[in-house]
Amino acid sequence: MAMEFCAPAPENAQVLTAAAVAELVGGRVSGDSGVTVGRVNSLAAAAEGEATFFTGGGPASTSNAADLAELENSRASLILAADAVPTPAPATVRVANPALAAALLAQHFDLARPRWCGIHELSNVHASARIGDGVSLHARVHVDADCVIGAGCVLHPGVVLYPGTRLGPGCTIHANSVLGADGFGYIWSGERHEKVPQQGWVEIGAGVEIGAQVAIDRGTFAATRVGAGCIIDNQVQIGHNCELGRLVVLCAQVGLAGSTVIGDGAVLGGRAATTGHLRIGSGAQMAGNAVATKDIADGMVVGGYPAWDLRMEKRMIARIRRLARAGA
Amino acid sequence: MAMEFCAPAPENAQVLTAAAVAELVGGRVSGDSGVTVGRVNSLAAAAEGEATFFTGGGPASTSNAADLAELENSRASLILAADAVPTPAPATVRVANPALAAALLAQHFDLARPRWCGIHELSNVHASARIGDGVSLHARVHVDADCVIGAGCVLHPGVVLYPGTRLGPGCTIHANSVLGADGFGYIWSGERHEKVPQQGWVEIGAGVEIGAQVAIDRGTFAATRVGAGCIIDNQVQIGHNCELGRLVVLCAQVGLAGSTVIGDGAVLGGRAATTGHLRIGSGAQMAGNAVATKDIADGMVVGGYPAWDLRMEKRMIARIRRLARAGA
Amino acid sequence: MAMEFCAPAPENAQVLTAAAVAELVGGRVSGDSGVTVGRVNSLAAAAEGEATFFTGGGPASTSNAADLAELENSRASLILAADAVPTPAPATVRVANPALAAALLAQHFDLARPRWCGIHELSNVHASARIGDGVSLHARVHVDADCVIGAGCVLHPGVVLYPGTRLGPGCTIHANSVLGADGFGYIWSGERHEKVPQQGWVEIGAGVEIGAQVAIDRGTFAATRVGAGCIIDNQVQIGHNCELGRLVVLCAQVGLAGSTVIGDGAVLGGRAATTGHLRIGSGAQMAGNAVATKDIADGMVVGGYPAWDLRMEKRMIARIRRLARAGA
Numbered sequence: 010m011a012m013e014f015c016a017p018a019p020e021n022a023q024v025l026t027a028a029a030v031a032e033l034v035g036g037r038v039s040g041d042s043g044v045t046v047g048r049v050n051s052l053a054a055a056a057e058g059e060a061t062f063f064t065g066g067g068p069a070s071t072s073n074a075a076d077l078a079e080l081e082n083s084r085a086s087l088i089l090a091a092d093a094v095p096t097p098a099p100a101t102v103r104v105a106n107p108a109l110a111a112a113l114l115a116q117h118f119d120l121a122r123p124r125w126c127g128i129h130e131l132s133n134v135h136a137s138a139r140i141g142d143g144v145s146l147h148a149r150v151h152v153d154a155d156c157v158i159g160a161g162c163v164l165h166p167g168v169v170l171y172p173g174t175r176l177g178p179g180c181t182i183h184a185n186s187v188l189g190a191d192g193f194g195y196i197w198s199g200e201r202h203e204k205v206p207q208q209g210w211v212e213i214g215a216g217v218e219i220g221a222q223v224a225i226d227r228g229t230f231a232a233t234r235v236g237a238g239c240i241i242d243n244q245v246q247i248g249h250n251c252e253l254g255r256l257v258v259l260c261a262q263v264g265l266a267g268s269t270v271i272g273d274g275a276v277l278g279g280r281a282a283t284t285g286h287l288r289i290g291s292g293a294q295m296a297g298n299a300v301a302t303k304d305i306a307d308g309m310v311v312g313g314y315p316a317w318d319l320r321m322e323k324r325m326i327a328r329i330r331r332l333a334r335a336g337a
Numbered sequence: 338m339a340m341e342f343c344a345p346a347p348e349n350a351q352v353l354t355a356a357a358v359a360e361l362v363g364g365r366v367s368g369d370s371g372v373t374v375g376r377v378n379s380l381a382a383a384a385e386g387e388a389t390f391f392t393g394g395g396p397a398s399t400s401n402a403a404d405l406a407e408l409e410n411s412r413a414s415l416i417l418a419a420d421a422v423p424t425p426a427p428a429t430v431r432v433a434n435p436a437l438a439a440a441l442l443a444q445h446f447d448l449a450r451p452r453w454c455g456i457h458e459l460s461n462v463h464a465s466a467r468i469g470d471g472v473s474l475h476a477r478v479h480v481d482a483d484c485v486i487g488a489g490c491v492l493h494p495g496v497v498l499y500p501g502t503r504l505g506p507g508c509t510i511h512a513n514s515v516l517g518a519d520g521f522g523y524i525w526s527g528e529r530h531e532k533v534p535q536q537g538w539v540e541i542g543a544g545v546e547i548g549a550q551v552a553i554d555r556g557t558f559a560a561t562r563v564g565a566g567c568i569i570d571n572q573v574q575i576g577h578n579c580e581l582g583r584l585v586v587l588c589a590q591v592g593l594a595g596s597t598v599i600g601d602g603a604v605l606g607g608r609a610a611t612t613g614h615l616r617i618g619s620g621a622q623m624a625g626n627a628v629a630t631k632d633i634a635d636g637m638v639v640g641g642y643p644a645w646d647l648r649m650e651k652r653m654i655a656r657i658r659r660l661a662r663a664g665a
Numbered sequence: 666m667a668m669e670f671c672a673p674a675p676e677n678a679q680v681l682t683a684a685a686v687a688e689l690v691g692g693r694v695s696g697d698s699g700v701t702v703g704r705v706n707s708l709a710a711a712a713e714g715e716a717t718f719f720t721g722g723g724p725a726s727t728s729n730a731a732d733l734a735e736l737e738n739s740r741a742s743l744i745l746a747a748d749a750v751p752t753p754a755p756a757t758v759r760v761a762n763p764a765l766a767a768a769l770l771a772q773h774f775d776l777a778r779p780r781w782c783g784i785h786e787l788s789n790v791h792a793s794a795r796i797g798d799g800v801s802l803h804a805r806v807h808v809d810a811d812c813v814i815g816a817g818c819v820l821h822p823g824v825v826l827y828p829g830t831r832l833g834p835g836c837t838i839h840a841n842s843v844l845g846a847d848g849f850g851y852i853w854s855g856e857r858h859e860k861v862p863q864q865g866w867v868e869i870g871a872g873v874e875i876g877a878q879v880a881i882d883r884g885t886f887a888a889t890r891v892g893a894g895c896i897i898d899n900q901v902q903i904g905h906n907c908e909l910g911r912l913v914v915l916c917a918q919v920g921l922a923g924s925t926v927i928g929d930g931a932v933l934g935g936r937a938a939t940t941g942h943l944r945i946g947s948g949a950q951m952a953g954n955a956v957a958t959k960d961i962a963d964g965m966v967v968g969g970y971p972a973w974d975l976r977m978e979k980r981m982i983a984r985i986r987r988l989a990r991a992g993a
Contacts, residue, residue, distance in 0.1 A: 499840070
């Protein structure tokens with residue numbers, strides 16, 4: 010079946026001069042400000058006509074020798090780098106945070122990438138759903154009754170929104186994710202698991218990005234909530250009644266049991282988990298595989314199961330491994 | 338695309354008197370038996386015209402102060418509660434198990450919720466499949482050759498049934514789950530991984546509820562079986578040749594390696610796992626993240642990896658954490 | 666909707682004589698070489714007209730009594746077994762590796778199984794995609810712009826290939842897997858998570874088999890690569906920029922963080938993981954749940970988190986469990 014593409018990007022999305030790059034990312038050119046680039050690439054692979062970036066300090070810094078050698082041998086036309094770093098490129102754009110500058114520059118060029126948009130004929134959208142302007146629903150997206158999709162959202166193939174799901178503007182949801190399936194609520198009757206009907210919904214804030222194969226269950230009575238600006242990697246599971254603040258980071262395969270509350274800006278490493286009915290504080294960080302079984306205070310950095318101070322977890326592991334090494 | 342809804346619920350699904358609630362849940366009214374309610378809601382959120390429930394004991398019990406304060410301030414018209422608990426509601430229905438009563442009451446009101454049913458035009462069903470009465474196949478459900486779907490099953494969008502899958506009556510399968518994909522069977526030839534063709538199928542008992550993004554592989558030679566009344570949360574993986582008894586509970590992200598046998602009523606916490614070719618006994622309980630590497634006896638409660646007595650696991654963790662705390 | 670089936674298998678796929686079996690698997694018949702079989706089945710279930718296999722040694726070996734009893738009672742017409750093993754079957758085919766021989770024999774009979782092939786009318790394929798000969802795209806497969814699908818690939822229902830995905834010949838991908846979604850790349854700006862556009866693609870070698878609900882993210886600048894002959898079980902997550910060599914084995918629920926490099930023939934047990942930007946050596950083995958946080962040398966066998974020598978991990982666990990058992 011044919012797929013159409015969105016309107017072309019603005020003309021200057023294709024190629025920028027070093028001067029224009031500096032303006033875009035808030036930096037300053039050293040070298041030839043007329044050099045042009047049309048793509049960001051990795052330090053090792055960037056060729057003429059491409060930009061790259063170097064995140065370390067110069068030769069006197071802690072940057073390792075391999076990285077410095079890659080920098081010296083770079084064939085990029087433009088390098089984003091900190092002030093003190095010598096580069097071999099015709100143009101260097103000096104910035105405080107080269108990785109951030111590279112992201113912004115790549116976002117600019119990305120506008121020129123052809124992409125599909127519109128509402129695909131193989132998607133199905135309930136008549137009662139409200140769809141904002143500029144929304145892209147790819148093939149086989151399912152939007153059920155009473156859903157609300159904010160302007161500019163992009164839903165990739167196979168995404169399923171159960172009835173009543175609400176997405177703020179500018180969200181992206183990758184393929185085969187499911188929002189609003191029933192939470193896992195049952196009461197044992199003595200004979201069977203009686204289902205607790207899940208009457209709630211899922212509510213996603215503005216600008217949230219959700220990976221592939223993520224499951225976010227509807228609330229029991231009200232909403233399961235994900236705050237604005239959160240980023241959620243693939244295969245994450247979010248149980249019913251969870252409430253995530255703004256800008257929370259959930260790495261791949263994280264599992265949140267029901268009624269987990271997460272404060273703004275908390276970061277959960279890969280496959281971290283919670284046992285539910287607890288709060289992860291704002292700015293808290295959970296190491297990969299950590300399992301929180303009770304509240305984690307704001308700003309704490311935890312690891313292990315049950316999750317506790319990450320330094321203590323590391324010290325503990327060092328000590329018990331010493332036990333194993335001692336004697337036969 | 339248009340979606341239709343099932344026939345409306347029976348009229349009395351909308352609103353019940355306290356007397357009717359008591360009859361439905363097997364309780365007894367104290368207060369005004371003529372009070373009417375049309376919805377169950379949480380203790381904190383329930384408003385006039387709504388029912389709620391309180392699972393604790395009264396002021397002299399171990400119920401915590403916050404819960405008792407919520408109870409005192411409840412605006413619900415009807416509260417399901419145990420005998421000795423004073424409530425502020427116009428009507429209280431006395432029951433032994435308020436959470437169970439609330440589930441049954443919510444199930445009653447849930448009948449009135451409009452829901453889609455039938456066989457969606459965007460589903461695809463092989464001509465050889467046998468579909469029972471009252472089945473709902475949502476958009477993009479795939480039912481392959483020789484499948485059998487029992488009466489009253491509900492398959493949500495994107496569910497895939499490979500050839501030969503058999504569902505008992507009254508099952509629910511949430512979006513994007515996959516039943517009957519090939520098991521992971523290969524033999525190393527010295528040069529490559531030779532595939533062991535997976536000739537079997539998947540067989541699901543009556544009244545099983547399966548979450549979103551669950552994978553249940555077909556058996557190698559015969560069936561992978563899930564017994565009647567099991568409940569399976571999101572993102573669970575069940576390898577080939579597993580056999581689950583009745584009423585088993587698998588929480589989210591559980592992983593069962595091939596040829597795991599699970600007895601009736603066992604409960605596996607979130608992300609618990611088995612290494613395959615072993616038996617989890619009837620009524621056994623595995624804590625979250627526990628990994629069984631050999632048989633677990635009936636009724637045992639285990640944790641850790643390899644799974645062993647949960648009390649021992651907890652004692653061990655306490656002791657090794659003490660090691661880390663001691664000295665610098 | 667109707668589904669068609671491929672052309673029937675060669676006639677001799679249905680039934681083989683013991684002599685033909687011996688020729689196919691490189692063995693030698695003892696007993697009646699004219700006996701015919703039409704299916705491989707398990708030792709316990711195989712009936713007359715069926716073949717089975719016994720992987721252990723004879724009565725004087727370490728084979729356990731239960732297995733030997735199954736062998737003695739087998740009703741199979743043909744048993745694949747090692748030289749010294751007495752069998753009750755009319756025909757025994759002697760081979761060095763009975764399990765491998767059984768796989769090859771079952772592959773032969775499997776050719777006779779009716780299966781759907783072609784490009785399903787409910788799949789959607791971008792006009793710019795290149796599709797090899799003999800490819801089967803089941804219902805609701807999504808093939809986006811500039812994808813390349815090698816000859817003989819089979820994509821099961823709901824598979825999503827993002828733009829630019831390349832599959833070598835002879836790959837199988839099970840239902841609802843997603844190849845090429847955006848990697849999880851963001852830079853914190855001080856105010857928000859700025860997305861790093863993911864410009865790369867996914868490249869899969871020849872003969873790779875991928876389970877259900879697997880996610881393989883596109884590279885940031887170039888390819889995420891999976892080498893020829895790899896086998897990947899259900900619900901595996903492979904982050905952006907990973908590079909897997911040939912014949913790698915990833916068991917269910919494995920999670921690879923970005924830029925993991927894996928050497929040829931490495932085996933990762935169920936739910937093993939890596940923290941990214943590291944190398945798992947050729948032939949290395951990671952036990953289930955192991956988490957590699959730095960390079961693992963070729964051929965090493967590791968367990969635990971952080972992953973280290975598996976024997977040390979086991980010794981450590983034995984010792985800390987002894988601590989828990991000691992005293993009250």
